[in-house]
Amino acid sequence: MKKFLMLSLVGLLLLSLLAGGVLSSPVYAGEKILRRGGDFGADGHIDAMKSTFGRVSMPYRHVVEPLMGQRPFTYEMYPLLVVDIPTVSDDGLTYSFELKRGIKFSDGQELTSADVEYTFNTFFDPATNCLNTWMIDFILGAKEMMEGKADSLAGFKVIDDYRFEITLESPYAAFPRALANDYLGIVPKGAHSAAGDRWGIDILVGTGPYTLESFDPTTKIVFAANPNYNHNVYNGRTLKARVDKVEFYNMDENTRYLEFEVGNLDHTPLDLTMAQEYLNRPEYAENVQIENGLSQMFFVMNNSMKPFDNVKVREAVAYAFDNTKIAEIFFMNLWPVANTILPEGVPGHDDFAGYEYNPEKAKQLLAEAGYPNGIEFEMTVSGTGIAYHLLQIMQQDFAECNMFTTIDQVESGVWFDKRSTGNVQSFLGTWGPSFPNPDTFLYGFFHSSSADFLSTGHRNPEYDAKVMAARAITDPDEAQAVYNELERYLSREAFVAIPGFNQPSVFLLQSRVTDVVDGAQDGLLFAGLAD
Amino acid sequence: MILFRNRTKLYEEVGMADVLRDTGLYKDAWRRLKRSPAALVAMGFIGFVVFLAIFGPYLTPHDPNLGNLMVRLKPPSATHWFGTDQLGRDVFSRVIAGTRISLFIGVVAELIALTIGVIMGTIAGFFGGWVDKLISRLIEILSSFPFLLFALAIMMVLGPGIINIFIAIGLLSWTNVARLIRGQVMRLKTSEYVMAARAAGANELSIIFKHLIPNCMSTIIVILTMDIPGAIMTETFFSYIGMGVRPPHASWGKMLSESRMYMRTAPTYSIFSGLLLMLTVLAFNTFGDALRDALDPRLKNK
Numbered sequence: 001m002k003k004f005l006m007l008s009l010v011g012l013l014l015l016s017l018l019a020g021g022v023l024s025s026p027v028y029a030g031e032k033i034l035r036r037g038g039d040f041g042a043d044g045h046i047d048a049m050k051s052t053f054g055r056v057s058m059p060y061r062h063v064v065e066p067l068m069g070q071r072p073f074t075y076e077m078y079p080l081l082v083v084d085i086p087t088v089s090d091d092g093l094t095y096s097f098e099l100k101r102g103i104k105f106s107d108g109q110e111l112t113s114a115d116v117e118y119t120f121n122t123f124f125d126p127a128t129n130c131l132n133t134w135m136i137d138f139i140l141g142a143k144e145m146m147e148g149k150a151d152s153l154a155g156f157k158v159i160d161d162y163r164f165e166i167t168l169e170s171p172y173a174a175f176p177r178a179l180a181n182d183y184l185g186i187v188p189k190g191a192h193s194a195a196g197d198r199w200g201i202d203i204l205v206g207t208g209p210y211t212l213e214s215f216d217p218t219t220k221i222v223f224a225a226n227p228n229y230n231h232n233v234y235n236g237r238t239l240k241a242r243v244d245k246v247e248f249y250n251m252d253e254n255t256r257y258l259e260f261e262v263g264n265l266d267h268t269p270l271d272l273t274m275a276q277e278y279l280n281r282p283e284y285a286e287n288v289q290i291e292n293g294l295s296q297m298f299f300v301m302n303n304s305m306k307p308f309d310n311v312k313v314r315e316a317v318a319y320a321f322d323n324t325k326i327a328e329i330f331f332m333n334l335w336p337v338a339n340t341i342l343p344e345g346v347p348g349h350d351d352f353a354g355y356e357y358n359p360e361k362a363k364q365l366l367a368e369a370g371y372p373n374g375i376e377f378e379m380t381v382s383g384t385g386i387a388y389h390l391l392q393i394m395q396q397d398f399a400e401c402n403m404f405t406t407i408d409q410v411e412s413g414v415w416f417d418k419r420s421t422g423n424v425q426s427f428l429g430t431w432g433p434s435f436p437n438p439d440t441f442l443y444g445f446f447h448s449s450s451a452d453f454l455s456t457g458h459r460n461p462e463y464d465a466k467v468m469a470a471r472a473i474t475d476p477d478e479a480q481a482v483y484n485e486l487e488r489y490l491s492r493e494a495f496v497a498i499p500g501f502n503q504p505s506v507f508l509l510q511s512r513v514t515d516v517v518d519g520a521q522d523g524l525l526f527a528g529l530a531d
Numbered sequence: 532m533i534l535f536r537n538r539t540k541l542y543e544e545v546g547m548a549d550v551l552r553d554t555g556l557y558k559d560a561w562r563r564l565k566r567s568p569a570a571l572v573a574m575g576f577i578g579f580v581v582f583l584a585i586f587g588p589y590l591t592p593h594d595p596n597l598g599n600l601m602v603r604l605k606p607p608s609a610t611h612w613f614g615t616d617q618l619g620r621d622v623f624s625r626v627i628a629g630t631r632i633s634l635f636i637g638v639v640a641e642l643i644a645l646t647i648g649v650i651m652g653t654i655a656g657f658f659g660g661w662v663d664k665l666i667s668r669l670i671e672i673l674s675s676f677p678f679l680l681f682a683l684a685i686m687m688v689l690g691p692g693i694i695n696i697f698i699a700i701g702l703l704s705w706t707n708v709a710r711l712i713r714g715q716v717m718r719l720k721t722s723e724y725v726m727a728a729r730a731a732g733a734n735e736l737s738i739i740f741k742h743l744i745p746n747c748m749s750t751i752i753v754i755l756t757m758d759i760p761g762a763i764m765t766e767t768f769f770s771y772i773g774m775g776v777r778p779p780h781a782s783w784g785k786m787l788s789e790s791r792m793y794m795r796t797a798p799t800y801s802i803f804s805g806l807l808l809m810l811t812v813l814a815f816n817t818f819g820d821a822l823r824d825a826l827d828p829r830l831k832n833k
Contacts, residue, residue: 254794273604273617277796329600384773384788392618392779396598407778409691 031244032529034513037256037268040248041217047200048183049123049130057182058522059248062223063106064185064206067097067116068176069232072523073291075435077177078234081111081186081207085176092171092472093140099162103231105188106211113164118189120166121145121152132183134444136175138471140167171472173479174437181434182522207231209241209525221248239518242528257508260287266513267524270506272386276332278508287508291523294346295432295503296338296441297387299394302425303496304457307377312369314495319365320401322357323500326393335501341446341490343502346436347476348483352492354499362401374402380424381407382415387428390500422452429454430503438483442467446490446497458496463489560749560825570821573814580811584631593621595628596779604797614799616789618779625781626803632782633808636696637763643701644762645755648708649747653739655709656716663713670706678703679768691774699769700762708754715747749826756819760812767808783808 040046040055048060069080079085081103086095103111123130124137124145133146141154155167168175178184188205195203204212209232210223225241232239251259256268261284270278270288278284299321301308308314327337339354366374379391388409395405410418418424433440444450447467448459466486473479490496509516511530518526542548564570583590593611598618605615613622655666673681682699689695719725720743728738744751763783769775770784778785783804790801 253792257795271792273792273796325600330603388773388778389617393598393600395779409773409778411687411774414687414690 032242033245033247034243034267034524034527034529035247035249035265036524037249037251037259037265039250041215041219041221041250044217045200046204046212046215046221048185049128049132050200052131052183059221059223060185060200060204061182061208061522061525062210062246063204063208063212064187065208066180066182066184067186068180069234070177070180070435071234072517077180077435080180080232086166088175092168092173092474094165094167095175096165097163099164100231101162103207104228105191105205105207106226106228107188107191107205109188109190111186111188111207112161113158114161115189116164116186117153117156117158118192119186120156122187122192123184124153132181134450135178135181135184138169138172138175140169142169170468172439173472173474174435174439177435177437209239210246213245217250219250223247234518239526242515242526260508260510263510265508266510266529268508270508272331272334272506275334275506284508287510289505289507289509290334291505291507292345293432293502293504294343294434294436295430296341296343297335297428297430297500297503298338298341299498299500300424300427300429300454300456301497302422302455302457303494304422304451304459305425307369307371307375308426308457310369311495312365313371313375314498316362316365316369316401317398317403318355318495318498319358319362320398320403321355321394321498321500322397323354325357325397326390327501330389330393331501334506335503338499338502339491340487340499341441341497342438342483342487343432346433346438346441346483347479348438348442348487350484350487357397359401362403366402371402374404376404376406378406378408378425380415380418380427381409382412384409387430390428419455420453422455422457424455427455428500429497432503438479438486439467439471442470442483442486442490456496458494460494560822563825564821567821567825569817570825573817573821576810576814577818580630580634580807580814583627584634587627587631591621591624591627593624595620595624595781598779604793604800606797607799613803614797616786616797616800617793620779622786622800622803625786626783626807629781629783629786629804630807632693632776632780633763633766633784634811636693636700636766636782637759640697640700640762640766641704641755641759643697644704644758645708645751646705647701648705648754649712649744649751651705652709652712653716653743653747656713657720657735657739657743659717666709667713670709673703674706676703679765682765682769683772683774686769686774691769691777693776696766696769696775700765704758704762707758708751711750711754712747715750716743719743719746753819753823753826756815756822760815763808763812763815 038055040059043051043053043056045051046056046059048057048064051057065080067081068085069078070076071078077085081099083098083100086097088095099111099113099116105111120139122128123133124142126146126148133142137143137146139153139155141150141152144150145153155169157165157167159165185206191203191205192199202215209226209229211226213222213224215221223246225244229240230238249256249265253271256265257274259265260268275288278288299317301314301317303309303314323337327333327335337354339352340349342349363374366372379395381388381391391407395407398405419427429445431441431445445454446456446458446463448461448464451457451459463486466482470479470482470486473482491499513524514528514530516527517523539548598616598620600619602611602615602619604617605611607614611621611623613626616622616625651666651670655663682703685699685702686695689698725738725742728742733741766775766782767784767787770782771788773788775784776782786804787801787808790797790804793800
């Protein structure tokens with residue numbers, strides 16, 4: 001009897017492990033379900049207005065769409081909710097839009113100009129706490145709204161149910177491209193205002209190819225295909241969801257890899273160390289996907305804080321940062337060296353060879369700056385990710401150059417608070433645009449308006465004026481020349497930040513996943529599964 | 532009067548020195564402790580860990596904080612006995628360096644807790660009345676918070692670092708000590724020798740420090756031994772979530788946290804720090820358990 005009980009107990013234990021320890025079988029009761037692993041839902045919501053993370057914008061984009069579409073990797077822009085790419089007035093200030101007729105939100109309401117107007121007003125309403133207003137805060141009246149001086153956007157004019165105009169403060173040639181950003185999705189006026197705090201938690205309504213079925217921040221987000229989705233035409237082909245459901249999982253990194261290996265996940269981002277391991281395993285080598293990205297990592301020194309208020313000190317850091325060694329040995333070249341702030345493919349980029357690691361030169365520059373015995377400074381990092389490891393390698397290299405550092409490892413809330421009040425002395429920053437847009441770097445990161453919020457401490461009115469003037473340039477050659485001048489200033493003259501690495505996207509993808517690249521920013525938005 | 536004379540001399544005078552032997556509480560405890568092989572092994576292991584902590588810097592074959600990217604995540608070898616970590620640092624050297632930090636934090640944080648706890652518990656137990664009520668309510672309030680969450684909140688305010696770990700653990704761990712000491716002092720303060728001291732004109736401070744606290748010493752020793760592993764585990768928790776010692780310094784928790792990602796590619800990286808942590812906690816618990824039995828006068832003849 002005892003033996004029987006013991007065997008039953010062991011059997012039950014094994015069963016519970018099989019049932020609860022891993023996901024259910026890849027056979028999903030006749031439904032095709034694409035399963036993606038990550039830390040999706042970790043923020044407790046999927047409202048892209050209130051986030052700057054891809055883990056939020058990626059699932060959000062399945063339901064809520066921006067006005068313009070963009071093809072992944074090539075960044076080719078196309079009209080998504082609008083009939084055509086908007087026309088612009090001769091002074092480059094007013095853009096005219098026309099919505100496609102008959103587009104419906106998943107609650108059955110038709111998309112009209114009133115919804116677009118409501119969305120834009122919501123972006124800039126201080127009560128929204130939208131974190132992405134900087135992307136389009138050059139729309140006329142945006143700043144007044146953000147300061148609470150206006151209730152609606154002066155630059156938005158509704159012509160009729162399907163036509164509207166947006167006027168900018170000053171010309172910005174890349175404005176239509178900015179509207180392809182996943183963070184700028186159009187929400188339905190009625191459903192959004194009625195949802196209140198529940199928006200992005202259990203209510204999410206949009207015009208996208210999927211509808212929100214369920215959301216549990218600790219486990220998964222489930223989207224079901226939207227059968228009425230038919231307005232996304234790319235290259236003459238109507239794009240529709242190719243699977244019945246998409247599930248985004250919130251999982252620990254090691255669990256994700258195990259789930260991928262047993263076939264329970266179709267896609268998961270891949271840590272660089274693990275990428276090397278999977279590349280070395282023949283059965284998974286073809287599952288490792290590396291896609292070049294536009295994100296750059298650079299070493300940011302607070303230009304307003306000592307000792308970095310001295311340009312010679314910043315130049316010395318350029319000679320002390322051995323990004324070539326780190327890229328070759330630590331990143332195994334999966335993250336290539338970046339010697340410029342603007343990545344390859346972005347107007348303004350050039351093939352600058354960078355600065356070689358040279359401790360003697362660094363020491364000499366420090367002495368010229370008035371620090372013959374070297375400098376001491378603090379490098380701040382949140383978490384134990386890549387930057388945490390890199391700073392420890394850099395700490396060792398810096399010490400060879402008479403730069404003695406401490407690493408201040410802080411919790412993410414403390415980090416955000418410290419960084420956004422301009423109190424971080426130095427850190428490794430990552431920044432990237434959603435399309436090849438130099439303005440995202442030059443204005444978004446290095447403009448004086450971000451000096452405190454991003455702890456760059458960089459304030460230069462002349463630079464700011466040039467960045468704003470460059471927005472009006474439409475000629476590609478002229479744009480290249482002007483943006484290159486600004487790039488040279490940042491990385492080679494004022495040494496505002498020291499470029500480090502380009503960050504490609506590295507992930508694992510099952511071979512059964514088809515149609516990966518399609519007319520949307522997320523390459524898997526319209527992906528299918530082979531039978 | 533003979534009651535106050537040296538008892539060994541007294542036994543000699545009455546010719547019973549061979550029959551009667553005066554041993555004392557600690558001598559008896561040591562005798563009882565020696566009978567437990569598990570306690571002796573645990574004590575030996577604690578001694579070994581303490582030795583590592585004290586002489587660690589002279590034992591490490593490599594600089595524990597200095598990495599060489601050319602030898603990242605290598606398995607154990609003749610050069611690197613426990614292998615290397617993700618930055619090419621010697622894991623053996625880091626485990627030893629981590630021993631020093633983890634043990635130091637465990638002991639110092641517990642001593643802080645013990646000092647506060649003994650003082651508060653003695654004051655509450657000895658004076659009673661509103662002082663006791665006040666301290667008891669404070670103990671109840673502090674005990675009602677989940678320990679780790681409260682400690683985490685303190686660390687969030689103070690920021691990471693060794694000193695702040697001392698403060699967080701010390702500020703929260705004293706309540707259990709105070710509760711036990713309070714009860715013991717309440718019992719002892721009515722005992723005859725305390726009354727005799729009072730009658731002989733001893734003031735309250737002298738009673739507390741000369742009579743009450745020395746008589747609580749066996750309890751204090753047991754608490755110290757039993758609570759050190761708890762403090763080490765708390766440090767491990769803080770370091771694991773990135774709020775402990777600052778990089779590049781090593782502690783067992785930090786090593787476990789950093790090695791988490793490499794459990795599949797370099798399993799030895801996490802095994803050694805985890806093993807040492809586990810064995811140290813086990814040794815302190817086993818030793819504390821045996822010490823409690825050994826110091827219990829009711830078990831004297833068992």
